[in-house]
Amino acid sequence: MKDQLTVTSPAFENEAVIPIQYTGRGEDISPELHLSAINDNAKSLAIIMDDMGHPIPAYNHWVIWNIPVMEIIPQNIPYGPYIAEFNGAIQGRGYGRHRYRGPKPPFNWSHLYQFNVYALDCLLDLPSKSRKRDLLAAMQGHILQEGSLVGRFR
Template identity: 50%
Template sequence: MKNHNLEFECTGLEHGGRFPVENTGRGEDISPEFVIKNLSAHAVTLMITLEDLSHPIKDFTHWVIWNIPAADKIGKAIPAGRTIPSLQGAVQGIGYGFHRYAGPKPPKGKKHQYRFTVYALDCRLDLKASSFKRKVLRKARTHIIQQGSICGYFE
């Protein structure tokens, strides 16, 4: 049951393709919609990270959100905030956006690679919103039953 590949679509972003402007810091800077294809019946919550793979700081975190109720779809434009009432108290931790989605915005003239990773967990995580990605992943490690990634670029 552990670590089976999670298949998902990120609306407007093909794997290896260019980020839609609306999902970047040069556009509306809103999170995209996620459509989960093969979610395990054992999944209780979902967690999402967005990382800049080209940043000088290895896998620089743009966004980390956890305790999203397990579902086949996560709507776009998740609002800013430590906890998200519309997602049954999902928690946004510390990333580039400080408790919110912060889309790609590399320096002008530079092309950066980004990666969304969606994790399916068998529980809720009891962590404060002041947590960074590293702490969240450490706490989640033994509870991840599926994960998958989509990469894209923006310049």
């Protein structure tokens, strides 16, 4: 059994409302994430953020991998497939773009958004055109830990 990775954010508590600046109705920037109890054997981190209330189950808003192991992932990760500030971490195609796309549910519906963070035992060799399903397949057998943070937005 894998040890639990603890994921929190100074922006919002688990299952609380995501502040507007982190949504498609605000600045649309990624929130700061704090990780604790990271496995000593971790070589990289990956994040998958999904809209759990979308008619398409677990509609993907963000995928990023090969993040260097760090306890604080800063907010406002830049747009683009390769993130120089993170030693070339790769943002795949979540929501059709190489970037974080924050919550923006239609018709004032309330949706849950889940940030899944994975500690991996390697760097992944995936092209930037990869999507969530490609990342999930590549991570098989390499996940040391996982943890999640859930936020709501309407």
